[in-house]
Structures are given as C-alpha cells and as structure tokens.
Amino acid sequence: MSAAALPDLGPVDGAPASVAAWGRTWEQYLHCRGDPVAVASEAGRNDDSFVMGPVFAAVYRVLAGSPPGSSALSTDASRAQARAAWAGDCERAHVAALEMLLAGEFTGAARRWDQIARSGRDFAAVRFAHDVYLHVGDDFGRLDSSSGAEKAWRGEPGWGFVAGQHAFALEEVGRYDEAEALGRAALGLDPDDLWARHALAHVYESTDDTSAALALLEGSVERWGSQELLATHIWWHLALRLIASGDSGGALAVFDERQPHAATAFQLCDQTSLLWRLELVGCEVGDRWDALADRWDEVVERHTCGFLDVHAALAFSRKPAHPGAARWFRGLDRRPADTSENDRTFMDVVAPLAHAFRAYAAGDTDRFVGVVDDLGRSARRIGGSIVQRDLITLTAQAAGVPA
Secondary structure (H helix, E strand, C coil): CCCCCCCCCCCCCCCHHHHHHHHHHHHHHHCCCCCHHHHHHHHCCCCCCCCHHHHHHHHHHHHCCCCCCCHHHHHHHHHHHHHHHHCCHHHHHHHHHHHHHHCCCHHHHHHHHHHHHHHCCCHHHHHHHHHHHHHHCCHHHHHHHHHHHHHHHCCCCCHHHHHHHHHHHHHHCCCHHHHHHHHHHHHHHCCCCHHHHHHHHHHHHHCCCHHHHHHHHHCCHHHHCCCHHHHHHHHHHHHHHHHHCCCHHHHHHHHHHHHHHCCCHHHHHHHHHHHHHHHHCCCCCCCHHHHHHHHHHHCCCCCCCHHHHHHHHHHHHHCCCCHHHHHHHHHHHCCCCCCCHHHHHHHHHHHHHHHHHHHHHCCCHHHHHHHHHHHHHHHHHHCCCHHHHHHHHHHHHHCCCCC
C-alpha cells in the first residue's frame, strides 16, 4: 500500500466503520487494487446515514456499462436516493448528479459534479467529473474541470492525484510538455499513482517516443503489474509501442499473456483493440478472434456504453458466423432512440460505427470510409482517449485513406 497521502475526502456522514470504508474505497481506487465498488457498496448496506458509499458504487457501475435494471446497480442507486431525503446539502447534490447519470445525461452529470467540486474541497466530485468526461469523450470539458481542481488543491494533501488527472487532461488536448511535467511530479509523490503513469504513457504514445515509453513502463512492471484494475490497459500501451518499433511478435505475446487476466469488459476492449491493430500491420493472429467472440458473447454490459459496444463490434465483425454475432447486432439496432444523451450517442455514432466496422471486415471498405467521413469529430462521443479512438483512423488508413 502506498504511503502517499490521500486527498482530503471532505466530510462524509456515516458510522465510523462506514467512514473508514470510504477511505479504503479511495485507497483501492486510486491505486487500482482490490474491488473499491464492492467495498463502497457493502459498507452502505446497513448504514442508512452513509450516502456516499452507494453513490460511488452506482457511479462506477454505470460507467462500467451495467444494464439499467441490474440488481446491484438498482440496489445501490435506490439506497443513495432513499437516503438523500435526510442527507446534507452536498450529499444531496451528489445524488442529484447520480440521477442524471442514471438517466443517460452524462454531460449534465459531469457538470453538476464540477459545480460541487468548485464549491468546496470534495475529491469525489473532482474524480467523478473527470471520469464522466472521459466516458463521453469531452476533452475540453475535462480540461476545464481538472484545471480548476489542480489550482484549488495546490499545497494540499493529495494534490498529486489531482495533478495526475490534470496531466491526462493536458495530454488529450496536445499540451504535451505541461502534461509530462505534471505527470512526473505526481508520480514522484506516489510511484503507485497509476493514473499519473498512465498519463505519461499517453504523452509518449502521442509524441511517438518509444524509448521514453519503454523506460517508463518496462522499468517498473514489478510495481504496476500488480495494480490489476488498470494493469491490462498499461500492458496495452506497452504493446502499442512494441508495434510501433516493429516488434509485432512481442505485442502478440502481450495479448496472449494478458488474455486470462481480461476479467472486465473494459479489459476485453484492450485485448480486442490490440488484436485488431496487429492485423492492421499485417500480423497473423490465427484463431484468437474465436476466443474473443466467445468472451464478448458472455458480457452482460452491452448496448449501454458506446466504447464497449464499438469494441464488441470488432470481435463480432471478425467472427460474423459466431452464434452471438447476429444476436448482438440485433440488440444494438433495437436500442431506444432519442430519449437521452446516451441514446442519441448510440443512434448517431455508435450504431453507424459498429456497422461500419462490420462492413470493413466484410470487405466493404468504401462504406467504412464514408461513415467515418460523415461522423468526423463526433466519433469522439464513443468516449475513451484519443489514442484509443485512433483505431478508427488507423482502420480508415488501412482502407486506403491517406494519412
């Protein structure tokens, strides 16, 4: 466990055991270990004064793509909403933001958490806003949010965690020197701050600096390799640099080693993206798409998160005869339309892009290029980082579009 000071989590109501669990939740979350959602949810099971535990659990269940009617999400959301009636103003504001998130109005929820963060020192609000802006691909909304937070937390315990978030936000808008300096400062304060290390990996990917990326990642595997909540994604970053250096075999070895560890839908995205990119550079991947299609067919987080759906579409596009492929695309086409921000993202961006990848895999590259051209910058609405969404550009280039 890291010895670095956690951010001031602010006042939180609850029994002593619940307040202690709130600290453990953030210790695990910020260091990418354990199961912070389970800690927060369990702590709120029998303590009706503890609002923030169920709020945390519900927020990250939504962002992980949990179906709206899932038992765990419904339970956490209901607890938070029921307890809001006798909670303090700040906690009621958190629940109001959560309700927007539950309704599919992600940007509105992020802005509400921004308001909370600007009205007092509340790290939960800072981080919720950061993660929701990433979910909707709003790079400049996240930058504005993290800029205000970084200034407010200077000189305070836990500033490094806020700085690491801001480093990522700076990188995503192309301010690489500032991002590197801030990321290095955050990592110097806490070598287990994997989000800060992740921000630096993005800097070196975006600047095509393979030597710096390998020094950052290969030299510290023994540290971040055990941070399982994000380790598969960091291995993905390492594999991208191996591809860039011409070592497709090494990248394929990363895929094979990480496959048993891809336990969540987002970790499965890393594996799927990596295999697709390897094929784009001419690497023979054998029958590895079979196992990926099987895994995606088991994922319950479907048609709720655009980023997840686009990656599932890649696997089913490569294995169109898989029993789950037709069922998955049929479910995508039957989603509700035009009732929330998330619904509109699916209708306007996710479904067209998923079918475009399907067409590309079937040899209809013109359709893929046409859809990508039509989407333009709106493709960012699937969420994720610029490097992750670069998969769209790389595929278009493989289809014959000039770089």
